[in-house]
Amino acid sequence: MVEVQAESPGKGRLPVTAGALRLSAAAPERMTSLAPYKGQAAALSGAMQAAHGMGWPKPGRMxxxxxxxxxxxxxxxxLLIGPEPDPGLAAHAAIVDQSDAWAVLVLEGPEAAQVLARLCxxxxxxxxxxxxHVAxxxxxxxxxxxxxxxxxxxxIMVFRSMTGTLIHEAETAMRRVAARRNSPV
Incomplete structure (x- = not known):
């Protein structure tokens, strides 16, 4: 019987560096989508606070x-990121494990925003x-x-199947931003 083992979506391609910029895979964490049932948003936020020490995020925030x-x-x-959702949340929301659906990459460096400006x-x-902030x-x-x-x-999060494309696009943008810093004016 074949034994299947999970691999990082960027295995063999990360980390990538260019100048002071670094792109790497985020440590794997459980990701669970929460969608409150009609009229249950406030109750869900209270249940999240009691169970996990955090309430429902405002739009565009964490x-x-x-x-x-x-x-x-x-x-x-x-998305609830990190802990396994408390079973009591199911009374207020639809809960779906998204852990295998998304690739999460970390972009670090003083010019990271310039790289992202080329991508989004x-x-x-x-x-x-x-x-x-989140978008x-x-x-x-x-x-x-x-x-x-x-x-x-x-x-940076994309669907797991798009990880290779994201790595390629981010690496290209990183190299271009780094080249600007090192080119004569």
Missing amino acids: TGRKGARAMWFGREMA PLDLRDQVFKRG RTEVAHMAGAIARMGADNWR
């Missing part, structure tokens, strides 16, 4: 902390897209999401 976050993921939808149509300036958006012509985890630390 709640929680490292190891246990709730990330806004569209209208009436959030968002205003990523510090005063607009702050730490804890569902097009990422290099793919459906995805961008989250700002710190000043120079970003998470």
Whole structure:
């Protein structure tokens, strides 16, 4: 019998560096979509607070902390990232494990926002897209999401089957941004 083992979606292709920029795979975490039943959003937020120490995220934001976050993921939808969802949440929301559906890459470096500006149509300036902000958006012509985890630390999410394309597009953008820094003016 063949034994199937899970592999990182970027295995053999990550990490990638260009200048001070680094693209790597995020540590695998459980990801569960939560979609509140009609009229249950407030009850779901309270149940999340009681069970996981975080409430429902506002649009475009995250709640929680490292190891246990709730990330806004569209209208009436959030991703619980890290913990296994408390069974009590099922009384208030549809719950679906998304762990194998998404690839999550980490882009770090002082010019990371410039790289992302080449990949997605968002205003990523510090005063607009702050730490804890998240957006569902097009990422290099793919459906995805961008989250700002710190000043120079970003998470990029695409469907797992698109990981190779994302790595290629991000690496190309990284090399171009790094080349601008090193080219004579």
